[in-house]
Amino acid sequence: MLLGILLIVLVLYGLLLFWVLNERLKEVQHLLRSLAKKVDRLGEKRSLPEERREEENIAEDHFPLYVLEDEITREKGEEQ
Numbered sequence: 001m002l003l004g005i006l007l008i009v010l011v012l013y014g015l016l017l018f019w020v021l022n023e024r025l026k027e028v029q030h031l032l033r034s035l036a037k038k039v040d041r042l043g044e045k046r047s048l049p050e051e052r053r054e055e056e057n058i059a060e061d062h063f064p065l066y067v068l069e070d071e072i073t074r075e076k077g078e079e080q
Helices: 002-046 049-060 065-079
Strands: none
Touching: none
8 A cells, every 4th residue: 555655656756857857848948949049140140241252262262182182192102
């Protein structure tokens, strides 16, 4: 009898903890969504058309890594 009551209390306590955790996770999810929206709006305000063009030009100016790999293999060949 006592074991049954203890089991019922533990199950009810577990359900209560699950419910509280679920509510907290809903609050955190809501906060994350609102923060993501704010960050998106801030990003849209900050990125002007000129800045977008500059970012595209910077991406085109990167030095290709395969050229460096060829030079490294040549240097290793000269050392041996």
